[in-house]
Amino acid sequence: MATISPPAELLLEVESLSKTFPGQVALDRASLHVRRGEVHALLGLNGSGKSTMIKVLSGYHREDEGSVVRLFGTAVPAHQVRPSHPRRVAVLHQDLGLLPGMSVAENMGIGTAFRRSATGRIRWREQRSEAAAACRRLGLEVDPSLPVGALDASAQVLVGLARAIASLERIEGSLVFADEPTAALAHRDVDRVFAGFRELATAGASVVVVTHRLEEVISYCDALTVLRDGRTVAEGRTAGLERAELASLLTGSTDGADLGSEGQARPIVLDGPPALRVHRLRGRVVESLSFEVPAGEVLGIAGLVGSGREELGPLLVGAVPRVAGEVCVVGTVLGPTPRAATRAGVGFVPADRKRHGILATMSVGQNMTVNKEIARLGGAWLDSGLARAEVDQWIDRVRLDPPDRRRRISLLSGGNQQKVVLARWLRRSPRILVLDDPMQGVDVAAKRAIYRIVRAAAAEGSAIVLISSDATELAEAADRVLVLRDGRVGAELTGQERTSERIVMEVEG
Numbered sequence: 001m002a003t004i005s006p007p008a009e010l011l012l013e014v015e016s017l018s019k020t021f022p023g024q025v026a027l028d029r030a031s032l033h034v035r036r037g038e039v040h041a042l043l044g045l046n047g048s049g050k051s052t053m054i055k056v057l058s059g060y061h062r063e064d065e066g067s068v069v070r071l072f073g074t075a076v077p078a079h080q081v082r083p084s085h086p087r088r089v090a091v092l093h094q095d096l097g098l099l100p101g102m103s104v105a106e107n108m109g110i111g112t113a114f115r116r117s118a119t120g121r122i123r124w125r126e127q128r129s130e131a132a133a134a135c136r137r138l139g140l141e142v143d144p145s146l147p148v149g150a151l152d153a154s155a156q157v158l159v160g161l162a163r164a165i166a167s168l169e170r171i172e173g174s175l176v177f178a179d180e181p182t183a184a185l186a187h188r189d190v191d192r193v194f195a196g197f198r199e200l201a202t203a204g205a206s207v208v209v210v211t212h213r214l215e216e217v218i219s220y221c222d223a224l225t226v227l228r229d230g231r232t233v234a235e236g237r238t239a240g241l242e243r244a245e246l247a248s249l250l251t252g253s254t255d256g257a258d259l260g261s262e263g264q265a266r267p268i269v270l271d272g273p274p275a276l277r278v279h280r281l282r283g284r285v286v287e288s289l290s291f292e293v294p295a296g297e298v299l300g301i302a303g304l305v306g307s308g309r310e311e312l313g314p315l316l317v318g319a320v321p322r323v324a325g326e327v328c329v330v331g332t333v334l335g336p337t338p339r340a341a342t343r344a345g346v347g348f349v350p351a352d353r354k355r356h357g358i359l360a361t362m363s364v365g366q367n368m369t370v371n372k373e374i375a376r377l378g379g380a381w382l383d384s385g386l387a388r389a390e391v392d393q394w395i396d397r398v399r400l401d402p403p404d405r406r407r408r409i410s411l412l413s414g415g416n417q418q419k420v421v422l423a424r425w426l427r428r429s430p431r432i433l434v435l436d437d438p439m440q441g442v443d444v445a446a447k448r449a450i451y452r453i454v455r456a457a458a459a460e461g462s463a464i465v466l467i468s469s470d471a472t473e474l475a476e477a478a479d480r481v482l483v484l485r486d487g488r489v490g491a492e493l494t495g496q497e498r499t500s501e502r503i504v505m506e507v508e509g
């Protein structure tokens with residue numbers, strides 16, 4: 001009988017690691033999860049925070065307050081990861097730190113400790129044979145009396161690695177960080193270095209390696225973490241990942257780049273259950289609907305009146321009764337009430353904004369904060385300075401006009417009311433955001449702002465369901481479009497197929 005092995009134990013769990021340099025946020029609540037026996041790629045564009053993360057964990061920098069790190073199952077401050085376990089955590093720095101004029105054996109001795117006799121003389125023969133053995137373990141056959149500078153580039157990296165791990169008590173269960181070891185290597189040399197990492201992983205160590213070479217990640221790494229602007233935007237296994245996908249994870253949406261977020265960005269979990277899974281859902285009109293939406297995707301839903309399109313949003317969030325089927329959020333079945341949806345992080349911007357979306361007699365600020373505060377304070381309004389400052393940031397982000405948190409929401413234009421309703425959900429970084437015809441009555445300029453905000457939310461790891469009667473809107477904003485007919489999926493349009501003409505054609509059958 002086939003058995004499924006459980007996921008390997010987590011050796012290192014970094015949650016919410018931040019590091020601010022004067023005038024520069026290098027890490028912003030970043031996370032990293034490393035399992036036993038894996039080669040784990042730490043990826044990101046220049047300046048995304050990779051080296052800073054390794055330097056904090058090595059004890060070179062001190063993190064900001066508020067990080068949470070567990071190492072070998074025990075909580076430690078982030079900057080204590082290596083210092084607290086110098087014999088279980090090794091670091092290979094970018095510059096390797098080798099002395100090129102000295103031999104391999106000497107470099108190994110300088111990095112760790114020389115073999116000495118009782119009288120203190122260095123036992124060179126032993127020193128050399130141990131250095132050679134340490135290199136051999138990583139697949140490198142080298143004469144230990146040669147100067148390091150005479151070795152080729154990949155051999156030098158392997159000597160640096162051999163030296164870094166020489167201080168470990170044992171390989172099994174240890175952690176090795178390597179900051180861009182292959183940056184200066186030719187293609188064929190990369191293989192040798194990664195073969196060395198694989199040797200370590202096979203022996204039960206976990207290697208976290210920074211690299212800019214995407215081929216290396218796909219060919220050699222088991223898992224990956226992607227940083228963008230100091231945040232973890234994706235993490236998971238590399239199996240099945242394509243180069244193009246990886247590249248887009250690194251660069252992300254340029255739309256979102258200027259948006260920032262006060263909410264905790266949620267990394268895309270590449271190998272977890274989909275953010276939203278709808279299975280054989282039935283309502284009054286919806287017949288038997290199944291689809292999935294991964295985190296980071298904007299799924300468009302099109303359909304004529306009576307196709308199930310209007311019922312779908314309320315059905316997903318439990319605002320109308322489900323006759324059959326399931327809605328799962330990250331693998332957990334969602335209860336049938338709007339409250340359960342809210343609790344599970346499902347945001348809903350309803351089609352009938354006036355009736356369900358806004359509290360007409362309340363201010364912009366109250367409308368933006370209503371969900372969270374009602375949940376937290378049992379119905380009381382929160383009017384703290386913190387909430388006010390956050391509301392003002394969102395007013396700025398969604399370009400609310402006029403930018404006044406005290407204004408009664410009913411005095412705003414329709415498009416601006418809609419921006420407030422969107423901000424209410426976006427500030428909570430929803431796992432899932434269901435937008436039901438969100439652009440009704442919204443002018444072109446506001447539409448653009450709203451598209452931008454929605455894309456940024458997806459780039460930050462939300463899964464978006466954009467239900468719309470407007471084919472142009474779907475063609476512009478959605479990554480994929482499902483066309484509903486008679487309560488079922490009649491067509492699915494992806495890539496080049498998602499033109500507004502094609503959507504109209506499919507909608508009209």
Ligand SMILES: Nc1ncnc2c1ncn2[C@@H]1O[C@H](COP(=O)(O)OP(=O)(O)OP(=O)(O)O)[C@@H](O)[C@H]1O
Pocket residue numbers: 021022024025026044045046047048049050051052053
């Ligand atoms: N000591 C420092 N003082 C001020 N800012 C710093 C310091 N070290 C790093 N930074 C800044 O922090 C950000 C993250 O830098 P980091 O070196 O971690 O990026 P990286 O992902 O390793 O980039 P690269 O791929 O270019 O090596 C950058 O904006 C950088 O300029």
